[in-house]
Amino acid sequence: MDGVAPYxxxxxxxxxxVLMDMRGIxxxxxxxxxxxxxxxxxxxxxxxxxxxxxGAGKSSMLNVISGFYHPQDGEVWxxxxxxxxxxxxxxxxxxxxxxxxxxxxxxGMSVLDNIMTGRLTHMKTGLLAQAIWKGRxxxxxxxxxxxxxxxxxxxxIQAIRKTPVGRxxxxxxxxxxxxxxxxxxxxxxxxxxxxxxxNVEEKEDMSRFILDVNDEFGTTIALIEHDMGVVMxxxxxxxxxxxxxxIGDGTPDEVRNNQEVIDAYLGVAHE
Amino acid sequence: xxxxxxxxxxxxxxxxxxxxxYALVALGFVLIFKASGIFNFAQGVMALFAxxxxxxxxxxxxxxxxxxxxxxxxxxxxxxWQVPAILAIFLTVLVMIAFAWAVQHFVFRHLVxxxxxxxxxxxxxxxxxxxxxxxxxxxxxxxxxxxxxxxGGSLWVEEMTNGLGGDDFYGFFIDKLxxxxxLVALVLVAGLVAFAQYTKQGRAMRAVADDHQAALxxxxxxxxxxxxxxxxxxxxxxxxxxxxxxxxGVQFSLSLIALKALPVLMxxxxxxxxxAIVGGMIIGVGEKLFEYTxxxxxxxxxxxxxxxxxxxxxxxxxxxxxxFGERIIERV
Ligand SMILES: Nc1ncnc2c1ncn2[C@@H]1O[C@H](COP(=O)(O)OP(=O)(O)OP(=O)(O)O)[C@@H](O)[C@H]1O
Ligand SMILES: [Mg+2]
Numbered sequence: 306m307d308g309v310a311p312y313x314x315x316x317x318x319x320x321x322x323v324l325m326d327m328r329g330i331x332x333x334x335x336x337x338x339x340x341x342x343x344x345x346x347x348x349x350x351x352x353x354x355x356x357x358x359x360g361a362g363k364s365s366m367l368n369v370i371s372g373f374y375h376p377q378d379g380e381v382w383x384x385x386x387x388x389x390x391x392x393x394x395x396x397x398x399x400x401x402x403x404x405x406x407x408x409x410x411x412x413g414m415s416v417l418d419n420i421m422t423g424r425l426t427h428m429k430t431g432l433l434a435q436a437i438w439k440g441r442x443x444x445x446x447x448x449x450x451x452x453x454x455x456x457x458x459x460x461x462i463q464a465i466r467k468t469p470v471g472r473x474x475x476x477x478x479x480x481x482x483x484x485x486x487x488x489x490x491x492x493x494x495x496x497x498x499x500x501x502x503x504n505v506e507e508k509e510d511m512s513r514f515i516l517d518v519n520d521e522f523g524t525t526i527a528l529i530e531h532d533m534g535v536v537m538x539x540x541x542x543x544x545x546x547x548x549x550x551x552i553g554d555g556t557p558d559e560v561r562n563n564q565e566v567i568d569a570y571l572g573v574a575h576e
Numbered sequence: 577x578x579x580x581x582x583x584x585x586x587x588x589x590x591x592x593x594x595x596x597x598y599a600l601v602a603l604g605f606v607l608i609f610k611a612s613g614i615f616n617f618a619q620g621v622m623a624l625f626a627x628x629x630x631x632x633x634x635x636x637x638x639x640x641x642x643x644x645x646x647x648x649x650x651x652x653x654x655x656x657w658q659v660p661a662i663l664a665i666f667l668t669v670l671v672m673i674a675f676a677w678a679v680q681h682f683v684f685r686h687l688v689x690x691x692x693x694x695x696x697x698x699x700x701x702x703x704x705x706x707x708x709x710x711x712x713x714x715x716x717x718x719x720x721x722x723x724x725x726x727x728g729g730s731l732w733v734e735e736m737t738n739g740l741g742g743d744d745f746y747g748f749f750i751d752k753l754x755x756x757x758x759l760v761a762l763v764l765v766a767g768l769v770a771f772a773q774y775t776k777q778g779r780a781m782r783a784v785a786d787d788h789q790a791a792l793x794x795x796x797x798x799x800x801x802x803x804x805x806x807x808x809x810x811x812x813x814x815x816x817x818x819x820x821x822x823x824x825g826v827q828f829s830l831s832l833i834a835l836k837a838l839p840v841l842m843x844x845x846x847x848x849x850x851x852a853i854v855g856g857m858i859i860g861v862g863e864k865l866f867e868y869t870x871x872x873x874x875x876x877x878x879x880x881x882x883x884x885x886x887x888x889x890x891x892x893x894x895x896x897x898x899x900f901g902e903r904i905i906e907r908v
Contacts (some may be wrong), residue, residue: 337860371793397707397795411783426795428776442775485794 309348314541321349324525325493332365339365340376341549347493352519353527354536356560357546358569363408365531366546367495370527371403372396384400385490398426401493404531406498412471415480419470420456424449425486447533456487460514466515476507480514487518494518496528500535508535515539533541535563545569579744586748587868589862593754595860596761600816600835602844602852604809605764610785611805612848614684618703622672622810625710627817627826629671634664639713643665659721672810673803680803687779688798694837707831707905718827725822726752757819764815765853768808777804785847831864839879839888845898854899859884 311321318510332340339362339566346352355363368374372393381388382398391399402423411419428445440550457463460480466475470481479499486494499515500508512535530536536543539559545553545560545570553560560566609770616622619901625816632639659667684699729749738747772778784801792798820830830894836859844855863883871879891898 339804373789373792392797393792394795394797397793403793403795405789409787409793411790413786414782418779422779422791422794422796425776425783468902489794531871 318350318520319475319523320351320541321348324349324383325527326382327366327370328380330366330369330374330381332362332369332374338465338549340369342378343544343549343551344379345544345551345554347527348542349525350519350523351525351541352539353525353538354543355527355529355546356531356533356536356543357552358374360410360548361546362549363546364497367403367497367527367529370396370493371401371495397489399530400426400492402489402493403494403495404479404486404497404499406501407541408475408478408482410478410482410485413469414470415467416462416484417457417466418455418472419481420448420453420484420488420565423456423485424453425491426434436481452490453488456484459487460484476503479503479507483511483514487524490522490525494526496526498529498531498556500530500532507565510530512539579742582740582748584865584868586750587864589748589750590754591801591861591864592857593860594602594858594864595750595835596754596758596857597816597819597856598608598836598840599736599832599853599856600761600764600812600819602840602856603768604812604816604848605837605841606844606846606849606852607768607805607809607812610697610745611781612684612784612802613692615692615846616702616809617696617834618660618706619809619837620831621703622675622704622708622813623817623820623833624826624828624830625675625706625832626668626672626814627721627812627815627821628710628714629721629754630633630664630668630814631821631826633667634659634722635713642715643712652760666813671809673807676803676806679806685803694754703831706827711868711907716828718825719817719821721821722825723822725756725817727822728752730755753819753822760815760819765849768812768849771808777801781805781879836884839884841898842888843891843898845900848898848900851900859876859887862887 309322311319320335323346326344328344330340330343331338342360344521345364355366357363365374369376372391372395375390383401387571388399411422414422434441459467461485462477462480462484464476465481470478471535473481483496483499486496496515500511501512515526515528516539520525528539530539540557542555543553543557543560544551545563547565552569553563553566555563580882588593599855601619601623602786604622605616608614608616608619626740630639634660636657636761637656638644638652641653679702684695685700687695728751733750734747736747738745770778773781779793780796781801783794783796783803784798788798791801816833817830824830829901840855840859842855843858844851844853863880866883867879871877873881
């Protein structure tokens with residue numbers, strides 16, 4: 306693995322120190338061990354991919370990071386501090402935003418409203434204060450709207466701003482979900498299969514957005530993806546999981562030439 | 577216009593106003609159901625409890641007087657002061673918020689992820705518990721609510737309209753209290769809608785009603801929102817309790833208005849605020865009109881006791897999701 310010293314990538318992006326450090330994570334569901342003693346880190350500014358065959362435990366790992374699952378064993382370190390067990394909403398307030406493999410949007414609300422919910426962690430005016438100082442609440446709303454509009458422009462979804470999300474096709478829903486996560490201006494962005502079920506063109510768009518987010522805002526990104534081509538193109542480093550174990554960790558090139566990884570993907574029998 | 581027809585209209589108007597109260601109670605149900613999937617059997621008792629608390633505070637009654645006297649051998653019942661209505665209403669709202677917090681903290685926090693039927697059972701327990709607490713706090717006698725709301729037929733309406741229908745028609749008879757109730761309900765609903773649409777908590781509330789997982793992921797605390805909706809339902813219960821109580825006294829039967837909200841919900845759908853309002857109106861008008869045109873002349877009257885349920889049943893057969901409820905499609 307690379308050292309922890311900051312460095313600049315070939316395409317000129319700044320990679321900093323360790324942002325998120327997973328240490329010896331073990332997660333069980335009854336008898337099933339979804340994650341077996343896995344350690345890996347995510348460095349500031351990088352795009353980190355998590356790959357592996359179906360049921361490898363990738364989504365479970367993302368759920369541990371975002372507080373939806375609580376590991377039986379192991380430690381989660383964020384920005385140099387050991388994190389106590391947290392609820393998902395608390396994790397979100399730390400500046401960790403996410404999307405879901407099966408899309409979790411507010412189907413009954415408009416695209417704009419959905420994205421606005423991404424700003425909730427930034428809204429400070431309390432319930433009473435909103436009633437008393439109407440002006441302050443309005444100013445806050447306006448400031449948040451501006452950021453949301455920027456995100457909308459950035460992801461090129463101006464045309465559907467007022468559309469109820471329930472009516473959108475799948476590919477656009479994925480994009481709105483990304484927009485909602487971006488609106489939170491997260492330190493760390495977790496994407497669970499952002500391109501699953503998309504056609505080639507949609508995948509290209511999504512890849513471009515992910516690269517641009519990382520490049521322009523310096524957002525650290527951890528993403529799960531099945532499409533190898535995409536993973537190799539996007540990511541700085543890759544963690545490979547198989548049956549809950551970590552079987553590879555390194556740059557795309559290193560991982561590609563790792564025999565255990567090759568075996569897992571070719572379906573070589575496990576001893 | 578014939579007098580019969582005009583009296584028909586009067587019946588409709590009165591039905592609309594009765595419907596407002598049904599709608600208010602139903603609204604309390606919908607708020608909680610939408611946000612948490614809990615069907616709150618205690619909504620009616622909450623209305624009773626809120627009204628009792630309001631009367632108790634206004635009259636300067638000592639809460640838990642019986643208990644205190646029994647334990648300490650004292651004999652106190654009143655503080656000896658009267659609390660102005662506005663202040664009493666404010667204090668009662670605080671009590672309802674405390675109740676909402678307690679419900680979340682002591683009951684539902686421990687039942688997250690349970691089957692709906694278990695949550696429902698918990699609210700039945702809650703209903704009887706709250707009834708007991710209300711009894712213990714404020715006693716069980718029938719109370720009159722002296723908020724100074726206008727009551728009796730509105731002469732003004734009668735005079736304005738008596739020219740409409742010739743000699744047999746004496747103008748519309750409309751209870752002033754009903755008019756006030758309608759006005760208050762309108763303000764309340766407008767306030768709720770504005771809250772849901774324009775405040776950050778309102779947006780969070782809608783988000784939770786839509787998708788729990790997504791709501792968590794954007795940093796919304798579900799338990800905070802649940803305390804919020806129970807508080808709102810408590811405030812709605814207070815308004816319903818006050819209106820109903822001003823009409824027929826604050827007494828146990830008040831908690832039974834919850835049963836009238838059931839057909840309203842079947843009609844309007846359990847998740848729709850407009851549904852609760854329109855459903856309330858339809859039930860209110862429907863039962864008055866049925867009584868006027870068919871019930872009283874042909875069926876010996878008193879059809880208001882069962883008409884709402886029958887209407888809801890017929891409705892249920894043809895449109896189970898209610899007027900505005902989301903269509904339930906089972907995906908296989
Ligand atoms: N909530 C849960 N309850 C019980 N078992 C679970 C739960 N979530 C995941 N699992 C199990 O954990 C294992 C890993 O699942 P996970 O969803 O993390 O895999 P994945 O790598 O994301 O797979 P895919 O590529 O199909 O999305 C599977 O055996 C799965 O059945
Ligand atoms: Mg997965």
